[in-house]
Amino acid sequence: MTHFFSMELPYISIALFILAVTLFIGTRSFISPFVLRRFLPALAVFLALAIGLHFKTTEDRAVEVKAAFEKGQVILCSERRSKMGDRNIEVESGALWRSDGEFFINSEGNKFSIRQCIVK
Secondary structure, eight states, X not given: OHHHHHHHHHHHHHHHHHHHXXXXXXXXXXXXXXXXXXXXXXXXXXXHHHHHHHHHHHHHHHHHHHHHHHHTOOEEEEOOSOOSSOOEEEEXXXXXXXXXXXXXXXXXXXXXXXXXXXXX
């Protein structure tokens, strides 16, 4: 559950903002109360399902990436610190890269989250 909140907190915040704006607009006098009663619960369910689906997809991809790394396949990770040039790093098990829990770590100590990587 800790992974869920640490990964999905930005999306939960956005969803709460969307719900707050919808609630604010729905309580205006020119909007029918019927619209708010029907639309707000449907929107809340949609946003909850979208966040849950995003989490499940990300976790499934993390399992796939970890298994591919152990098999020796090439993994592409996003290099967010670099603002110029190619922003992808190729990670392959061996002397340069190792897996430490939820991260790939190279010999220089740079960490890449498994969840920000894909199998090439």
